[in-house]
Amino acid sequence: MMNHLPFENWLLDDIDLSDEQKQMLQSHLRECNRCMDLKDRWLQVDRRLQSVQTTSPADGFSARWKAGLDARWANLHHQQVHRWLFILSVLGLLTFSLIMINILRTTSLMDWLFAAFDTVSGFFDWWDQLLQALFSVFALFPPFVSMILTILIVSMLCVLTLVWILSLWRIYRRGNYMV
Numbered sequence: 479m480m481n482h483l484p485f486e487n488w489l490l491d492d493i494d495l496s497d498e499q500k501q502m503l504q505s506h507l508r509e510c511n512r513c514m515d516l517k518d519r520w521l522q523v524d525r526r527l528q529s530v531q532t533t534s535p536a537d538g539f540s541a542r543w544k545a546g547l548d549a550r551w552a553n554l555h556h557q558q559v560h561r562w563l564f565i566l567s568v569l570g571l572l573t574f575s576l577i578m579i580n581i582l583r584t585t586s587l588m589d590w591l592f593a594a595f596d597t598v599s600g601f602f603d604w605w606d607q608l609l610q611a612l613f614s615v616f617a618l619f620p621p622f623v624s625m626i627l628t629i630l631i632v633s634m635l636c637v638l639t640l641v642w643i644l645s646l647w648r649i650y651r652r653g654n655y656m657v
């Protein structure tokens with residue numbers, strides 16, 4: 479009976495063999511079918527393991543996971559937009575009802591009109607006071623600085639509006655794509 483033991487270990491263990499050991503192994507493999515068979519099977523297993531590690535299943539999984547994440551993310555954005563639209567419409571409705579109640583409290587048509595004017599002019603007063611407060615803050619700075627501040631604020635508002643419109647557009651495009 480042949481002694482297979484060192485050769486089996488050499489085949490299965492992932493170790494570097496010396497040139498002498500390699501020659502011994504080759505000559506043993508030429509004589510021994512059992513070890514040759516073991517070598518072939520081990521090579522097959524090794525190849526399969528490597529293909530499992532490197533190829534498609536992992537890629538497919540991560541791609542699917544990423545797609546799911548994108549969908550969830552888009553869905554979240556969608557929900558947020560809807561929530562904000564809902565809040566804004568509720569606020570608008572509340573303001574409208576308050577104005578209507580304020581008008582309806584009074585009786586005659588003239589009173590209605592006056593109340594409406596009051597409400598509108600009250601709003602403009604508030605707006606006026608806000609502007610005056612802003613200008614009084616601006617007046618603290620030298621004119622050059624306040625001019626730069628004005629330009630900065632206006633351009634910032636423009637950029638913010640642009641970003642807002644862009645993101646809304648992107649969200650709605652993505653939403654349509656999902657549906």
Ligand SMILES: [Zn+2]
Nearest residue numbers: 482510512513
């Ligand atoms: Zn053998």
